[in-house]
Amino acid sequence: MAGVFGAFCKNGHSVLEDVYLGLYALQHRGQESAGIAWNSNEGGEVNSVKGMGLVHIALDQKYLAGLRANSAIGHVRYSAAGPSGLANVHPITANYSMGSVAVAHNGNITNAMGIRHMLESRGAIFQSTTDTETIIHLMAHQSHKPPLDALVDALRRLKGAYSLAVLLGNRLVAARDPWGFRPLVLGRREDTFYVASESCALDIVGASLVRDVKPGEIIVIDEAGIKSIRIPVEASRLYSCAFEYVYFARPDSVVDGKSVYxxxxxxxxxxxxxxxxxxxxxxxxxxxxxxxxxxxxxxxxxxxxxxxxxxxxxxxxxxxxxxxxxxxxxxxxxxxxxxxxxxxxxxxxxxxxxxxxxxxxxxxxxxxxxxxxxxxxxxxxxxxxxxxxxxxxxxxxxxxxxxxxxxxxxxxxxxxxxxxxxxxxxxxxxxxxxxxxICTACFSGEYLDGGEDNGVDL
Ligand code: SF4
Missing domain, CATH: 3.40.50.2020 (Rossmann fold)
Known part of the structure; x- marks a missing residue:
């Protein structure tokens, strides 16, 4: 289980403190580790700070307040896939031939092991044991494509749950799997756009809830504005997690239009x-x-x-x-x-x-x-x-x-x-x-495509 938060400010103001606060509001979604990644405006390389423990222990607020970045993403984690340890702390980052990428992921990719084995057989060297790293490797295997196209191509191959906050260079991207397992919302405060696992994290930065990111939707936010594209996968039905309402989400959040309280x-x-x-x-x-x-x-x-x-x-x-x-x-x-x-x-x-x-x-x-x-x-x-x-x-x-x-x-x-x-x-x-x-699989046993799935179609 995890929480993701991302921010992009059109007028260049630094958003690192907003991301820190957003993660603070999402602390209930993961207490094992926390991390923030941002793009240095000058060099275009992705930077990150990560640590084990609660947000205020893992991340140095003073240090972050002294940095400037108008786009950033963050993550709090409780390990569902891969053991705990610094190598597995999100955001997972890379500088590859087409630019920099950072991914913060909430959910679990059910065919990640199959993809990983296939990529390793082609020479990929993984740095972590998270399912999330498969996204970056899939992108790198499409290095003839612009980063956004490579991301869309990577996502269409995934099965299972992923609500993502991604940095592609300076662009902020939000993506939600076609089944809508985990919540993800879009928010706004003046010239700053936010994506967050729950709406309670928008409240802390004074942002309004714009809407849920739709299942199968990719939202791209940059200097030009905001655009929505689709992951080219047809879901036969949706699987919004019932347990979010029962236990996980904060009661002051609104998930898929429904007040958790x-x-x-x-x-x-x-x-x-x-x-x-x-x-x-x-x-x-x-x-x-x-x-x-x-x-x-x-x-x-x-x-x-x-x-x-x-x-x-x-x-x-x-x-x-x-x-x-x-x-x-x-x-x-x-x-x-x-x-x-x-x-x-x-x-x-x-x-x-x-x-x-x-x-x-x-x-x-x-x-x-x-x-x-x-x-x-x-x-x-x-x-x-x-x-x-x-x-x-x-x-x-x-x-x-x-x-x-x-x-x-x-x-x-x-x-x-x-x-x-x-x-x-x-x-x-x-x-x-x-x-x-609604997903009720942990109560009923009725999983998407029967549950675990290591099938891979590349
Ligand atoms: S309803 Fe149960 S099985 Fe389905 S996503 Fe939520 S916790 Fe997992």
Whole structure:
């Protein structure tokens, strides 16, 4: 999972601080590393700074503020493809025979391994293990073409998920795969255009949301203005990621025209109808990602909502910590029930999802230790039973609690008195897009072209 941000200013003002701020707003999409690339106006070569950790640790704001560049892209990363390490930190950059290129990628290219093997057999030497580097090598193999044509040619060969911010020389390019897996938006503030993984990153730089980048669209921004072209691939249907609405995107973002906050509230409301808990004294949410669904649940059920579990704001999401040990520790140090609210009470606890089950198990145990009489778990999404091949780190069924266990065994494992999930139809109708536009593969197993695909047609 990752976040991308890019900016281009027509009147020459430096955009590096905007990109830094944009990445700051997208920190929830990746906490392992951060990087920014820009084009030096004089030499035309691409420059970058990259580092491990959170944005403010990985990047030196003071240093960036002292530089001038009127176009730049940035990236925050949690590794879905390729191990963590500086070589894999985005943007991936190159200076090749037709100019400079930098790519920041959110998603996962499902046929990247096949392309890589083919390119290596023709002599390509990869610098990283990211799927993203295949884009640059595909471009370099079309070095008789101008860079934009080479990029379009590279993209038409890819399968899977890619929302990109690209620098081609001084031009800013945004591209979204033909299936629309990951969000990508276009924004504007006066003479500066922005592309971002989520609209919340436009808010921080004072830009307005212009529109979503459409699935299969390439937007090119330069001194001449803005133009839109298509990736020459026909998608039979769209696959906008349902999990963005359930968990990943910030609630103050608008994804494909839908307010994430409103969708989460509706998820909770529908859950209260399909899985009521009339005996609960209070409804509470697992902070932060279950909170809005819990408010929706309590509101529609006419039950009392209390923020009975408090989250330490300075601890990152446990789901995106790299090891099981750190994940387990993370739950312990991150959540704390309010004893006075839970002691002797019957609780309906709403969470967004159960992935590994660690958070639910430890949280329920803590709530019980604080004297709760009964703990009912309500999940505002269907059981996650299948891996995601499109950029979210749910890569193996062994990691997924609902893939290994039936619901009653899972209920007993996490220690709940009852456990109910939202149905897929309710998930889809809560998002409000046509069902044929939404990816639900990790819930249903219905993947684009059957899932992983290393076929390559070059
Ligand atoms: S498989 Fe799940 S997480 Fe992956 S893109 Fe589809 S809905 Fe999103």
């Amino acid at each position: 409103e969708v989460r509230k509706t998820l909770g409301c529908k859950l209260s109808a399909s899985a009521p808990c009339p005996t609960a004294d209070i409804v509470t949410g697992m902070p932060d990602s279950g909170t809005i669904a819990a408010i929706g649940y309590a509101g529609c059920a006419g039950q009392r909502y209390e923020a009975a579990i408090v989250r330490n704001r300075f601890v990152g999401r446990t789901f995106i910590q790299p090891t099981q040990r750190v994940r387990a520790l993370g739950v312990k140090i991150k959540l704390n029930p309010i004893k006075k609210l839970v002691a002797g009470k019957e609780l309906a606890v709403v969470d967004d999802s159960i992935v590994r089950g660690t958070t639910a198990e430890r949280a329920i145990s803590m709530i019980r230790q604080d004297g709760a009489a009964r703990v009912h778990i309500r999940i505002a999404s269907p059981p996650v039973r299948f891996p995601c091949y499109y950029g979210i780190d749910m890569l193996s069924c062994e990691e997924l609690a609902a893939a290994k266990l039936d619901i009653d065994t899972l209920r007993a494992t996490v220690g709940a008195d009852s456990l109910h999930y939202l149905g897929i139809e309710d998930l889809v109708s809560s998002i409000g897009l046509p069902p044929s536009d």
